[in-house]
Amino acid sequence: MLYQSTRGDSTKIPSAKAIVTGLADDGGLFVPETFPRISSDTLKEIAKKPYSRRASHIMSLFLSDFSSSELESYSDTAYNASSAQGFRSPEIAPLYEMDNTTFFLELWHGPTCAFKDMALQIMPRLLTASLKKIGETREACILVATSGDTGKAALCGFCDVDNTSIMVFYPENGVSEVQKLQMISQRGNNVNVVAVMGNFDDAQTGVKGIFADENIKTEIDKSGYFLSSANSINWGRLVPQIVYYFSSYCDLMNKEKIKPGEKVNFCVPTGNFGNILAGYYAEKMGLPVNKLICASNKNDVLTQFIDTGVYDKNRPFYTTVSPSMDILVSSNLERLLFELSGKDGSVVTSYMKSLSEKGNYSISDNVKNELKRVFYSGYCSEEDTMETIRDTFNKKGYLIDTHTAVAYKVLKDYMGATGDSTPSIVISTASPFKFCHAVLSALNEKSSDGSSAISDDVTLLEELSKATGNEVPLPLAALTSEKPRFTESVTPSNMKKAVTDFIGRR
Numbered sequence: 001m002l003y004q005s006t007r008g009d010s011t012k013i014p015s016a017k018a019i020v021t022g023l024a025d026d027g028g029l030f031v032p033e034t035f036p037r038i039s040s041d042t043l044k045e046i047a048k049k050p051y052s053r054r055a056s057h058i059m060s061l062f063l064s065d066f067s068s069s070e071l072e073s074y075s076d077t078a079y080n081a082s083s084a085q086g087f088r089s090p091e092i093a094p095l096y097e098m099d100n101t102t103f104f105l106e107l108w109h110g111p112t113c114a115f116k117d118m119a120l121q122i123m124p125r126l127l128t129a130s131l132k133k134i135g136e137t138r139e140a141c142i143l144v145a146t147s148g149d150t151g152k153a154a155l156c157g158f159c160d161v162d163n164t165s166i167m168v169f170y171p172e173n174g175v176s177e178v179q180k181l182q183m184i185s186q187r188g189n190n191v192n193v194v195a196v197m198g199n200f201d202d203a204q205t206g207v208k209g210i211f212a213d214e215n216i217k218t219e220i221d222k223s224g225y226f227l228s229s230a231n232s233i234n235w236g237r238l239v240p241q242i243v244y245y246f247s248s249y250c251d252l253m254n255k256e257k258i259k260p261g262e263k264v265n266f267c268v269p270t271g272n273f274g275n276i277l278a279g280y281y282a283e284k285m286g287l288p289v290n291k292l293i294c295a296s297n298k299n300d301v302l303t304q305f306i307d308t309g310v311y312d313k314n315r316p317f318y319t320t321v322s323p324s325m326d327i328l329v330s331s332n333l334e335r336l337l338f339e340l341s342g343k344d345g346s347v348v349t350s351y352m353k354s355l356s357e358k359g360n361y362s363i364s365d366n367v368k369n370e371l372k373r374v375f376y377s378g379y380c381s382e383e384d385t386m387e388t389i390r391d392t393f394n395k396k397g398y399l400i401d402t403h404t405a406v407a408y409k410v411l412k413d414y415m416g417a418t419g420d421s422t423p424s425i426v427i428s429t430a431s432p433f434k435f436c437h438a439v440l441s442a443l444n445e446k447s448s449d450g451s452s453a454i455s456d457d458v459t460l461l462e463e464l465s466k467a468t469g470n471e472v473p474l475p476l477a478a479l480t481s482e483k484p485r486f487t488e489s490v491t492p493s494n495m496k497k498a499v500t501d502f503i504g505r506r
């Protein structure tokens with residue numbers, strides 16, 4: 001299987017190269033040339049296997065320059081529930097059954113209690129192996145600017161992985177107390193965490209500046225390092241996400257909730273469009289999908305796009321109680337446009353050019369028809385998010401986080417509007433304990449402003465546990481006794497020096 005750019009460059013490269021490179025030379029994203037098909041017989045076969053072997057099988061179809069035994073070994077290490085740092089559910093991604101046709105796929109049993117673990121627990125292993133395959137002898141220094149969740153998931157994934165080091169920058173006053181403690185107490189010999197005196201934008205601009213700085217590249221090259229990133233457009237993060245769409249389908253077959261071949265809906269709380277894109281790829285591979293429902297919060301740029309075919313980022317940006325979905329430009333949408341336009345790189349290039357020059361683009365009718373074939377979209381207000389959390393707990397005894405609540409509300413709206421009664425899976429992306437303040441406010445019928453994500457602190461973990469009878473997930477409970485390891489904070493202009501100092505100490 002070879003990979004090509006979404007912008008039409010005709011170069012074809014193997015997956016190891018795509019994973020190491022991240023972004024194509026023409027600015028596009030790497031996509032597989034074709035989509036392998038999974039037959040219903042194969043699906044029945046992999047349904048008998050544990051999650052890790054479902055993962056190695058599906059990934060092997062895309063990562064053909066990796067051997068089966070390599071992929072099995074990475075999957076077995078990444079998706080295991082026997083180590084203290086591993087997953088807290090033997091099923092890895094268990095399905096919660098709310099009623100006969102509504103299920104929640106819980107993707108938050110990993111070490112950081114959010115769905116980013118599903119990819120970031122394995123991606124670092126794919127990256128290290130890829131470095132070897134392409135003959136890269138230097139060590140990768142991963143730089144991450146985080147607004148909260150990605151930083152910790154990346155730290156956990158890269159912790160003590162051979163030939164990598166990782167440095168995370170977070171805005172000093174832009175993450176919650178829980179998120180901060182999660183990061184600054186990270187163990188491992190190849191990790192570093194630094195606060196930036198500024199907001200998330202300052203941290204992100206700083207990291208982009210480092211990537212663009214030739215001097216720093218030359219300097220760290222002398223020490224045997226090169227800079228790399230772990231962001232959600234990397235193919236190594238996308239491919240592990242295809243797995244759980246198949247896996248949840250297998251589980252529904254095993255539980256005899258559906259017959260083999262019967263279609264299901266997936267409803268996905270969407271930000272950068274990585275998660276739901278993996279669902280679209282699964283559908284292209286033959287997974288019986290009726291609709292992929294794209295759920296947005298108050299930042300409903302994707303809802304507008306799927307409804308009208310016009311993407312327009314010239315709109316206000318809202319800070320919400322579901323911060324991981326607060327986004328105006330969803331990078332992975334470019335990969336969808338490539339498939340919808342019949343793999344026409346020139347069409348994608350024109351859309352992206354219009355987006356960067358005018359802040360908007362409008363897709364052709366053909367592309368729009370293809371979009372509507374699989375996708376449905378809806379959004380959920382802040383008030384409805386809070387009400388959904390409260391209602392779901394009071395009426396069903398099931399506690400969900402703010403992101404999952406957005407998806408569940410949009411699914412119910414969809415069912416109401418269409419009368420569709422296809423079995424549906426809500427993708428549940430975070431433990432409710434990750435967003436204690438907002439979840440507690442919801443249960444207590446208090447409204448919550450967008451700043452609530454920042455107000456989370458460790459004392460609320462116990463409070464939420466007492467209020468609901470749910471146990472605090474172990475990695476979060478342990479935070480109360482965790483000692484901060486990383487206390488350095490720098491001005492944005494000193495971020496470069498922080499990187500070279502870190503490499504100098506390695």
Ligand SMILES: *Cc1c(COP(=O)(O)O)cnc(C)c1O
Pocket residue numbers: 114115116149232269270271272273274275276324325403429430
């Ligand atoms: C990252 C994230 C999302 C959004 O996922 P995308 O792949 O960016 O669409 C949703 N919920 C949570 C909790 C997340 O961390």
